[in-house]
Amino acid sequence: MxxxxxxxxxxxxxxxxxxxxxxxxxxxxxxxxxxxxxxxxxxxxxxxxxxxxxxxxxxxxxxxxxxxxxxxxxxxxxxxxxxxxxxxxxxxxxxxxxxxxxxxxxxxxxxxxxxxxxxxxxxxxxxxxxxxxxxxxxxxxxxxxxxLTRFVHPLCNLYLKAAQEAGLPLNPDFNGPDQEGVGVYQITTRGGRxxxxxxxxxxxxxxxxxxxxxxxxxxxxxxxxxxxxxxxxxxxxxxxxxxxxxxxxxxxxxxxxxxxxxxxxxxxxxxxxxxxxxxxxxxxxxxxxxxxxHQGINYTWRAKNATLNQLLRPWWGKLMVGARYLLTRDGPLSMSMNQGGGFFRTDPSLARPNMQLYFQAFSTVLPRPGERPILSPDAWPGFSIGLSNCRPTSRGxxxxxxxxxxxxxxxxxxAFSTDHDVDEMLAAVKFLRRIAASPAMASAIDGEVLPGPDVQNDEALIEDFRKRSGTVYHPVxxxxxxxxxxxxxxxxxxxxxxxxxxxxxxxxxxxxxxxxxxxxxxxxxxxxxxxxxxxxxx
The missing domain is CATH 3.50.50.60 (FAD/NAD(P)-binding domain)
Incomplete structure (x- = not known):
């Protein structure tokens, strides 16, 4: 020994x-x-x-x-x-x-x-x-x-504008003086690695x-x-x-x-x-x-114009972004799938944000079996806005x-074993639709895919986020x-x-x-x- x-x-x-x-x-x-x-x-x-x-x-x-x-x-x-x-x-x-x-x-x-x-x-x-x-x-x-502000997909900038139209401030640094608002996420990379x-x-x-x-x-x-x-x-x-x-x-x-x-x-x-x-x-x-x-869920929309789906799905697109990464260490492969995001309150009376946002300039409604969805984006142009709760009261x-x-x-x-967690998630998913309905985002949307326009009342929304939510990998x-x-x-x-x-x-x-x-x-x-x-x- x-x-x-x-x-x-x-x-x-x-x-x-x-x-x-x-x-x-x-x-x-x-x-x-x-x-x-x-x-x-x-x-x-x-x-x-x-x-x-x-x-x-x-x-x-x-x-x-x-x-x-x-x-x-x-x-x-x-x-x-x-x-x-x-x-x-x-x-x-x-x-x-x-x-x-x-x-x-x-x-x-x-x-x-x-x-x-x-x-x-x-x-x-x-x-x-x-x-x-x-x-x-x-x-x-x-x-x-x-x-990464200067490198994000153009659709991310539309998301930032839409979220501001929905009432959130633009925030250049979530680690700065105030966490609330929307902005571009900073990530832990250097030289594209x-x-x-x-x-x-x-x-x-x-x-x-x-x-x-x-x-x-x-x-x-x-x-x-x-x-x-x-x-x-x-x-x-x-x-x-x-x-x-x-x-x-x-x-x-x-x-x-x-x-x-x-x-x-x-x-x-x-x-x-x-x-x-x-x-x-x-x-x-x-x-x-x-x-x-933290428990999270994505809402997904079909876009009117090309998203990262049209670049990351076809073989020639994979070849192009792969070659770019190998040669210059930049492009989509040098970033996270969550380019934009933010924090908001489901109730204005709260002292601090209780929900986190994630914007993804691609969609993955039908991933291939056994494969992480980001490797097989949808064939049609799509994007997702996700969220997760910040301070759940459920305990495991x-x-x-x-x-x-x-x-x-x-x-x-x-997950979602307390009324508190269910109620705030219900309010949060409704806010995702407010962002999507704002003029900037609505101009880019061809229709909601998940959960879909038929899912409207509270009971249906709760049933949906119970079925589709999952960990965002932050156990503590x-x-x-x-x-x-x-x-x-x-x-x-x-x-x-x-x-x-x-x-x-x-x-x-x-x-x-x-x-x-x-x-x-x-x-x-x-x-x-x-x-x-x-x-x-x-």
């Missing part, structure tokens, strides 16, 4: 940052265990290549949630990154931090140091934003953020002799000596291996794998662990509980099915942070309650989900969490 100062389980959005920062001073030896393989794959590096990774088991855990009554009984597909960089290597790259008040909510829930004024300096230090540096943005950091957490943090750090990264290493349990975590057992190439941590074990495995590993290691609901023959090291019913996730759970670490855990989303809070061990899994310093030498540093510790895409907040959590570790081991 080899011994390291720190063992980091997972090389995803937070784990890559933790590994980089813990190894930077050269004084600490760090082992990173990653169940997946290398991120040096063409469709990982090419931004729109995430369509190819959506079902690819070589880079994707391909989880499936339980059939959900709130989603009309559908069993939702949950892609999560199984590769260096984790889900930051297969996501849509949208760079949204969350509403400032989201982080103030964290602090007010008893987590000092996690308010917006505390985390804003970290966000700025992380960024290399080509929109420029100001009070909110940063320059010179490891994460390059690309501003994906800027994953692995590219930004882990790859540079791997040049250091004190950082050791092992791929194909599935962590099976945390090793304990009494109440203290002393190492990790993992499987690699059919062999069981153990590694010791002289200082701490840090779980950065994400919102699905982090609670799974804790439960496999004897930290979790006592009845669940006993059911599967696992010795209880510390009973905590909140491990795997409090699951929060993630629990092990057995003591076998290779068996995927049970994911229960409980399954190892929730909080000061009270009776209602949380980790402390405000991310130490696991009830044991020593063990922390969780990833999106699973979020006390509540943020408004918007969660990747930026997950990276920030890795940065801040690593700083806390270093403060405790000077």
């Amino acid at each position: 080899k011994q390291f100062d720190f063992i980091v389980v997972g090389s995803g959005s937070a784990g890559s940052v933790v590994a980089d920062r813990l190894s930077a001073n050269g004084r600490h030896s760090v082992l990173v265990l990653e169940a997946g393989g290398s991120d040096r794959r063409f469709f990982v590096q090419m931004p729109l290549g995430y369509g190819k990774t959506f079902f690819d088991p070589s880079v994707n855990w391909n989880y499936r949630a339980e059939p959900d009554p709130g989603l009309a009984g559908n069993a939702d597909h949950w892609p999560r990154g199984k590769v260096l960089g984790g889900s930051s290597s297969i996501n849509a790259m949208v760079w949204v931090r969350g509403h400032p008040s989201d982080f103030d909510d964290w602090r007010e829930a008893g987590n000092p140091g996690w308010g917006y004024s505390d985390v804003l300096p970290i966000f700025r230090a992380m960024e290399d934003n080509d929109a420029g540096e100001d009070e909110w943005r940063g320059r010179g950091g490891p994460v390059h953020v690309t501003e 994906r800027m994953s957490a692995a590219r930004a943090f882990l790859r540079p750090a791997m040049k250091r002799p004190n950082l050791h990264v092992v791929t194909g290493a599935l962590a099976t349990r945390i090793l304990f000596e009494g109440r203290r975590a002393i190492g990790v057992e993992y499987m690699r190439n059919g062999q069981t291996v153990q590694a010791l941590a002289g200082r701490e074990v840090i779980v950065s495995a994400g919102s699905v794998n982090a609670p799974q590993l804790l439960q496999l290691s004897g930290i979790g609901p006592a009845a669940l662990l006993q059911e599967h023959g696992i010795e209880v090291h510390h009973a905590n019913d909140h491990v795997g509980a409090n699951l929060q996730d 759970s993630i629990t092990i099915r057995s003591a076998d670490p290779c068996e995927h855990p049970r994911i229960v989303a409980n 809070s399954t190892c929730r942070m909080g000061p009270d061990p009776a209602s949380s899994v980790v402390s405000p310093r991310l130490k696991v309650h009830g044991v020593d030498g063990l922390r969780v540093i990833d999106a699973s510790v979020f006390p509540s989900v943020v408004a918007g895409n969660t990747n930026a907040a997950a990276i920030m959590t890795g940065w801040k969490g690593a700083d806390m570790v270093l403060e405790d081991h000077r």
